[in-house]
Amino acid sequence: MLRIHFTGLDLARVRIAARPDALWESVLSFHRLRDKQGAAVYGQWRGETRARLNGETRLLATLVPSRGYFPDFLTPPEGVLGLEPAIEALRETPVRRLQRDLSLLGTLRSRPGWGDSLADGDSTALGRLIGALRSYHRAAVAPYWPHIRARIEADRAARGRALLDGGADQLLASLPTTMRWRPPVLEADYPVDRDLYLGGRGLLLQPSFFCRRTPVTYHDRDLTPVLVYPVQHTAELGPAVPLNATDADVNSLGKLVGHTRSAVLQTIGNGCTTSELARRVGVSAASASQHASVLREAGLVVTLRHGNAVLHTLTPLGAALLRGGAAAVPDLPELSNAAATARADEVPAAPATTGTGR
Incomplete structure (x- = not known):
């Protein structure tokens, strides 16, 4: 379980992301590409995406395992501004942070052979990673961006209404059922047991199309706190x-x-x-x-x-x-084009016991 501890100042600094995050959606979609869950929402997307990919998954799989830790530097805050600002931020990642994140990844599993060059900030290795991310995003995320954005805007509207009706308290209480607001702590189903103390920094709520069941947050407690959580899909709102x-x-x-x-x-x-x-x-x-x-x-x-x-x-x-x-x-006509994803999610099930676990 994840426990996020709020102070009064943190409640005043809770905010909702204005748009989808390009790299969070990319990384989390890579999880969805490899699991077999949520076929009603992701099944058609998986088939279409796999047909467009051309080897990008081999490189990304070394940094983004199917479950557990993946490096925090892969999802910089600039992702909400779009792919290119996020890529530029990733390119400017300090060597110390690359070394720290990849060292942690290396303690959990075998690090890729080019990982040492990447950890040293080698421009060729970093360029290889950026190229794979760009190519993967182009195949797996960009064709579906209007639909992803529409779902996140709908979630943002719902959270905004809760905020207007009852302040931050009602906003936090309105989050999906895998999260429970028990003032002053927000509890969330999570693959590992951890506590996150906001310490007056507030919390960015980032709704995500490709996040599934359990939320995700940074592993590094010193980074600006963000909680990425799944949006509702159609079946949860009624049959399509x-x-x-x-x-x-x-x-x-x-x-x-x-x-x-x-x-x-x-x-x-x-x-x-x-x-x-x-x-x-x-x-x-x-x-x-x-x-x-x-x-x-x-x-x-x-x-x-x-x-x-x-x-x-x-x-x-x-x-x-x-x-x-x-x-x-x-269902909304936004799904009528060839790039549409699926039409309905599965009925919510019991939280998974394994997952991202940052």
Whole structure:
């Protein structure tokens, strides 16, 4: 079990990542590529990704084992800014840190032959690693980025609403069931037993598409604290309708307001801006705005200005209508392209006894 100890200052410094982290998603997806769990979500993705890979896994497997420790330097904080900023940060990793992380990796398993050169900061070895990461990201993560981003934005909206409703206390209590907020400690199912004292530094909550069941954090307690946790997938929210469903397959809500508009209503369920709505539903910004206007005029949606954007949320009537038809709302059209991942996750199961274990 992981126990994260908060002070009052830490609660004031809890924040939610604004977007997916390119390298956390890459490294965690490499775990998903090799395990056989979560086939409903990751099965199609595994097949498509393996067909695009060209030897990158052999190099990465030496640094990212199927379970247990992998070096902290592989996931720098700049990952939330995109792949290239993350790669540049990785390239600038101090030699002392490379040596420390790879030394720890070496105490647990046999280190790759080129590991000594990498630990010394050799530019050729580091370039080889960066090339493998770039190539792997291009094959395994980049084609699915819009879907990954949409899922994380939806999770962020849910956490943000919890924060607005009840502060940091309710935010932490709203996290997935593998984590339990027992003030002042956040407990999480974890492959190893450890305590993390935040000491006033706060905590970055990083939702992840490829994180599964148990959260992940840095091994080095001196690094800026981050907790990477899994987002919910479709099956946890209700059964999905196949994308090739006929008129006889769709639900009553779709028949009432139209299939696209029912998807719009479902997407607005946790609150979103017009641009987020357009991206998640797979329509233009103008179309998203028009659908939201119709729903607003019907008393189902309320729109408020939020900075330079507008935020759409459900009225009580809209929420009641959505609950009445939520069991079979069609999955969002974002999954309709060839790069879509799977349509539903497995039903949540008991926490695994092995895992990343940082």
